Amino acid sequence: MKLSIIIPAMNEEGNIDTIYNTIKNTFERDDYEIIFIDDGSVDKTFKVLESVQKKDKDHVRAIGFSRNFGKDAAIYAGLEHAKGEYTAIIDADMEQNPEYLLKMMDYLDKHPDCDQVAMTIKKRKAGSFIKRLGGKMFYKVINILSDVKFQKDASDFRMFKSTVKDAILSLPEKNRFSKGIFSWIGFNTKTMEYDVGKRKSGETKFNFKSSMKYALNGIVGFSVKPLRLATILGVITSLGGFIYLIYLIAKTLIQGVEVPGFATIVCLILFIGGVQLIAIGILGEYLARTFVETKNRPIYIVKKKLGFEEEIL
Ligand code: UDP
Ligand code: MG
Numbered sequence: 001m002k003l004s005i006i007i008p009a010m011n012e013e014g015n016i017d018t019i020y021n022t023i024k025n026t027f028e029r030d031d032y033e034i035i036f037i038d039d040g041s042v043d044k045t046f047k048v049l050e051s052v053q054k055k056d057k058d059h060v061r062a063i064g065f066s067r068n069f070g071k072d073a074a075i076y077a078g079l080e081h082a083k084g085e086y087t088a089i090i091d092a093d094m095e096q097n098p099e100y101l102l103k104m105m106d107y108l109d110k111h112p113d114c115d116q117v118a119m120t121i122k123k124r125k126a127g128s129f130i131k132r133l134g135g136k137m138f139y140k141v142i143n144i145l146s147d148v149k150f151q152k153d154a155s156d157f158r159m160f161k162s163t164v165k166d167a168i169l170s171l172p173e174k175n176r177f178s179k180g181i182f183s184w185i186g187f188n189t190k191t192m193e194y195d196v197g198k199r200k201s202g203e204t205k206f207n208f209k210s211s212m213k214y215a216l217n218g219i220v221g222f223s224v225k226p227l228r229l230a231t232i233l234g235v236i237t238s239l240g241g242f243i244y245l246i247y248l249i250a251k252t253l254i255q256g257v258e259v260p261g262f263a264t265i266v267c268l269i270l271f272i273g274g275v276q277l278i279a280i281g282i283l284g285e286y287l288a289r290t291f292v293e294t295k296n297r298p299i300y301i302v303k304k305k306l307g308f309e310e311e312i313l
Helices: 016-026 045-055 071-081 099-110 129-145 162-169 178-184 208-222 225-255 262-295
Strands: 003-009 032-038 060-065 086-089 116-121 154-161 189-194 302-306
Touching (some): 003 016, 016 032, 016 045, 016 099, 032 045, 032 071, 045 060, 045 302, 060 071, 071 086, 071 162, 071 178, 086 099, 086 162, 099 116, 099 154, 099 189, 129 208, 154 162, 154 178, 225 262
Parallel strands (some): 003 032, 003 086, 032 060, 116 189
Antiparallel strands (some): 060 302, 086 154, 116 154
């Protein structure tokens, strides 16, 4: 098998047929498989998958999750089941044209040194101004904080050899942040640009709240610098407090007793209280993740499985 194409899909009933047909028409060769992962859809996504799989048993496989586990969990499930020499990840909504898969495959074939081709967004037509600004800020912040470099406008749209696939699978974390994992594992990566297409049907699953959660996951998952920041803030405020105390004592000794204004005290209490809460909050973020990881729960739970050696119907 030359290529495994992984397609995470959550509530994409209107897109499955289109992406399947486009892939089928794009590939002249026969040695590829498409692995759809239905990430807890509440619409007819799995029904559509069943009928597509029935029509083309040679190429189509489908995994249905018991609930929504997130796109990164869906990607992980796809990687675990992929058998191809190359593996590709592509969205179900046609924003990423499957024709680029040929380009990526061609590049990997012609460059034995290259392990991975990653697609970056050429022009961000899709998404609002806020989303674009948020994306920009996210890469600025995470590159300051994190030890691994994050490519701006990176996406999960990519193709890689099985060495890269094995490397990704060897990271067992539950809180999976694929963008971070892709850059953490290293390897020779070629970046290419792609034009974002128009989502064919349905709407994006990433609203402001889930994007913020996603960004926070990335930062906490790939950097311990916020913890250090808490320590530094603590040192600075206590130093400030100490200097202020010395100043007050000196002033009292030199100028005689003076009734201090309560405004100063209120300000200081609020300031120090705030700093303490921030520090505790940062600690909490890390502790929460440690808690989730130590429970060692599976990354996803499969409800249905079609087109594999062992099927779950
Ligand atoms: N997706 C998923 N699980 C989720 C959210 C999204 O499998 O919890 C899939 C979704 O069906 C799509 C891809 O991930 O195929 C990208 O999602 P979307 O198009 O909503 O994101 P955007 O392109 O707006 O960043
Ligand atoms: Mg999309």
